Amino acid sequence: MNAQALGSLNDLDPNYPVPRVHEFLADPTNSAMLDYVYNDPFGCHVFPGDIEGYPLGQFFQDMDQEIGQARQIHLWAYIPTCRYRCHFCQYPTVILNPKAASSQQVFTDVVDYNIKEASLWLQKVPALATAQVGEFNIFGGTPSLLPEAELRRLMGFYRSHFDFSAATLRFEGEPGTLNKPYLSLLKELGFTKISFGAQSFDDRIISACGRMHSAQECVDTIEYARAIGLEWVSVDLIYGMLGQAVDDVKYDMEKTLELDLSHVVIAKLHMEEFMKTRTGVSGERQSHWQRKGLINIGDMTFPGLGKQYQMRELVEQYLAPRYNEQPTMYFHRQHQPPEKWKGLITNLDTQYPEVAIGLGGSSKCTRAEAINITGYNAYKQALDEGRLPIDQSRGVSPLHREVNAFKMALSTLIPVDDQVFRQRFDGRSYHDNPIISQALQGLQAKTLVRVDGEQVQLTPNGVTLVEAVINTQFAAAQA
Numbered sequence: 001m002n003a004q005a006l007g008s009l010n011d012l013d014p015n016y017p018v019p020r021v022h023e024f025l026a027d028p029t030n031s032a033m034l035d036y037v038y039n040d041p042f043g044c045h046v047f048p049g050d051i052e053g054y055p056l057g058q059f060f061q062d063m064d065q066e067i068g069q070a071r072q073i074h075l076w077a078y079i080p081t082c083r084y085r086c087h088f089c090q091y092p093t094v095i096l097n098p099k100a101a102s103s104q105q106v107f108t109d110v111v112d113y114n115i116k117e118a119s120l121w122l123q124k125v126p127a128l129a130t131a132q133v134g135e136f137n138i139f140g141g142t143p144s145l146l147p148e149a150e151l152r153r154l155m156g157f158y159r160s161h162f163d164f165s166a167a168t169l170r171f172e173g174e175p176g177t178l179n180k181p182y183l184s185l186l187k188e189l190g191f192t193k194i195s196f197g198a199q200s201f202d203d204r205i206i207s208a209c210g211r212m213h214s215a216q217e218c219v220d221t222i223e224y225a226r227a228i229g230l231e232w233v234s235v236d237l238i239y240g241m242l243g244q245a246v247d248d249v250k251y252d253m254e255k256t257l258e259l260d261l262s263h264v265v266i267a268k269l270h271m272e273e274f275m276k277t278r279t280g281v282s283g284e285r286q287s288h289w290q291r292k293g294l295i296n297i298g299d300m301t302f303p304g305l306g307k308q309y310q311m312r313e314l315v316e317q318y319l320a321p322r323y324n325e326q327p328t329m330y331f332h333r334q335h336q337p338p339e340k341w342k343g344l345i346t347n348l349d350t351q352y353p354e355v356a357i358g359l360g361g362s363s364k365c366t367r368a369e370a371i372n373i374t375g376y377n378a379y380k381q382a383l384d385e386g387r388l389p390i391d392q393s394r395g396v397s398p399l400h401r402e403v404n405a406f407k408m409a410l411s412t413l414i415p416v417d418d419q420v421f422r423q424r425f426d427g428r429s430y431h432d433n434p435i436i437s438q439a440l441q442g443l444q445a446k447t448l449v450r451v452d453g454e455q456v457q458l459t460p461n462g463v464t465l466v467e468a469v470i471n472t473q474f475a476a477a478q479a
């Protein structure tokens with residue numbers, strides 16, 4: 001067993017109860033899961049294919065066929081510009097001073113290349129032009145740095161080339177840039193949902209992770225948004241960062257309830273390389289904290305795993321009365337629906353295709369997936385040469401389609417229903433799939449899931465450890 005990981009698990013705050021998962025992770029038979037959570041990547045976002053070197057032509061054909069059949073799709077555009085680089089971040093970013101004259105050309109280029117890429121997608125995958133977009137997301141990076149004229153140009157293109165008749169429009173920003181005029185512009189352009197990273201509501205911790213905004217700016221953004229009728233505001237928080245104590249997460253939870261946030265995404269600090277598991281938006285560079293290691297600064301230390309799980313338990317305890325977690329890490333107010341785009345791509349009865357336009361984006365359907373180039377120069381060069389900037393594509397074999405569908409369904413935290421599964425897979429039960437059935441036996445033995453008639457439900461430990469369940473237990477079952 002990894003002594004470092006075990007030491008980290010035993011780093012506990014004596015003022016809070018020992019977390020529920022401590023006993024499980026300390027058990028030597030669960031050492032693979034302990035190692036995983038000690039060094040975990042963002043594991044739940046993309047479910048990789050098992051056929052490497054999949055021909056691009058076949059990938060487009062699969063996407064075209066499934067997009068043509070899906071009731072809706074998730075479409076997103078990624079804008080990589082940021083005005084600083086946060087110490088935990090591995091996303092592919094282009095750092096600039098938004099006020100510098102030279103940056104204006106960068107914004108124009110980013111939009112030009114995005115439009116060029118989307119146009120190539122429309123050529124390669126004709127079904128995209130008529131598919132109903134369920135949710136359109138502008139992710140980042142920091143899209144809220146885009147000057148008004150560039151944002152209008154980008155939206156004009158998407159509105160006139162895709163079917164937005166049923167689309168929810170969601171926009172990701174950064175609190176220092178989501179001011180009143182910008183929020184009004186978003187509302188005018190049809191956005192009804194905004195999200196941004198706060199990471200914490202404590203200025204000391206916000207600054208220690210390299211961010212250049214205050215907690216008050218986060219509160220102002222939420223209030224401005226409400227004042228102009230943008231009711232749905234999601235805030236990203238992280239636990240496990242430099243200087244963060246369990247008490248600080250308690251403060252963040254009190255603030256979340258006081259602000260009555262419509263939605264909150266709460267992630268454990270992830271340190272492993274994204275590229276190893278081909279996740280959401282893949283980074284080409286390590287984060288600052290990965291490069292330097294978890295070095296304490298002055299009296300600020302990184303909380304160990306034990307404290308991180310004490311933090312996670314506080315999150316559950318504070319949010320349970322008013323919020324539901326669905327999918328993992330995404331908490332929505334009980335009287336409002338869960339995050340739509342996540343449901344479209346991960347719920348067992350949908351799992352519709354998604355198409356990502358932009359640096360490092362990942363697109364997928366059930367038969368194939370692909371990730372974009374993450375280096376900005378190589379990305380631009382591909383588009384200049386008239387090629388889509390796809391770095392790698394993988395196919396998914398029939399057996400793995402079922403495994404991916406099951407793993408994705410687990411990540412939603414909704415019980416996985418065999419009846420729905422059988423409808424999706426021509427009458428095949430998940431028990432008929434040798435990888436799923438073997439994994440389920442192991443998971444039941446570890447009491448991470450309960451099998452109740454036709455339903456598989458994660459136990460409380462299973463919910464806390466769902467990323468590790470998905471990324472270690474099914475791989476172990478395959479080996």
Ligand SMILES: C[S@@+](CC[C@H](N)C(=O)[O-])C[C@H]1O[C@@H](n2cnc3c(N)ncnc32)[C@H](O)[C@@H]1O
Pocket residue numbers: 088089090091140141142172173174175196197198199236237238267268269270271287
């Ligand atoms: C790419 S950011 C987009 C939001 C926007 N750029 C901002 O920072 O305000 C999406 C979210 O991912 C989370 N995130 C990024 N890297 C992470 C890491 N290494 N560990 C945990 N969460 C991370 C942060 O909470 C961040 O707000």
Ligand code: SF4
Pocket residue numbers: 081082083084085086089090091093140141142174197
């Ligand atoms: S977390 Fe957001 S603002 Fe910070 S560097 Fe990453 S993308 Fe940019």
